Amino acid sequence: MSSKTNYSYIGIAFIILVFGIIFIPKIVDRIKNNDVSRSDRMSNVPDNHYSSKEKLAFLEINGEAKKVPEFSFTNQDGKTITNTDYLGKVYVVEFFFTTCPTICPIMSENLIQIQDRFKSIDNFGVASFTINPSHDTPEVLKEYAEKYGITNPNWNLLTGDREAIYNLANLGFNLYTAEEEGAAGGFEHSGNFALIDKNGFIRSRTDAYGNPKIYYRGTITEKAKYDEDGEEEEITMLKEDIKKLLNE
Incomplete structure (x- = not known):
């Protein structure tokens, strides 16, 4: 495996690590505070062609x-x-x-x-x-x-x-x-x-x-x-x- 390929994998892993550090705690926090739920997602779906x-x-x-x-x-x-x-x-x-x-x-x-x-x-x-x-x-x-x-x-x-x-x-x-x-x-x-x-x-x-x-x-x-x-x-x-x- 070439060194370039290794650098690519390292780069991808680094991005995933940064995403996890920044965003996963926020998602967990929202779930704990009931900010994310199926009913919330459904309530944001517009019906009857009017903005809800x-x-x-x-x-x-x-x-x-x-x-x-x-x-x-x-x-x-x-x-x-x-x-x-x-x-x-x-x-x-x-x-x-x-x-x-x-x-x-x-x-x-x-x-x-x-x-x-x-x-x-x-x-x-x-x-x-x-x-x-x-x-x-x-x-x-x-x-x-x-x-x-x-x-x-x-x-x-x-x-x-x-x-x-x-x-x-x-x-x-x-x-x-x-x-x-x-x-x-x-x-x-x-x-x-x-x-x-x-x-x-x-x-x-x-x-x-x-x-x-x-x-x-x-x-x-x-x-x-x-x-x-x-x-x-x-x-x-x-x-x-x-x-x-x-x-x-």
Whole structure:
């Protein structure tokens, strides 16, 4: 064997030795501190084509971060609930009605899944606003809550003045809501969820162009994965982003 070959082997061995001295203690230290795990690696994999690595964006209107408008309604227990009751909490907003024959049962099922995922978290909640308040009285909402297994004390099913609810949906959240004779159940409404941070701001991931996604699709279950039009579920994404806001 030539001396050049020997020098090559010695050089490679030296590089390996230096790498071990510098990097292996750091890797071991990270493992001891739970910085490296399979779940961590998996949580950094982007899903649904949106970035999951970065801080959630604010929805900005005219350069200002959009907050949830003030509201005051009655919940399923007959208590008055306002937007200030949610300050300090991360929560999901939806608009629904109890006699909805189409998307509402799926939305409720998804929210139950989310409730159960965060059942031990005191500062997580849901605000469900009925768009049929003349029918959905506190008593009706209470029955609905029992039917679906709503147990989170911060999950309020809210009813009250019809015009105030529609203004909150259409102007406050830009989530389309309307009473329509030809629609299933007599109402048209968005099947999207809004995610609100502890300070009352609407938050979401951004798309490939840096624009806020704004809402989360609530009409497809994690189990189904896709709907008949090929749209992908976003409940997995929503769960991840709730966790992100809870940790802020």
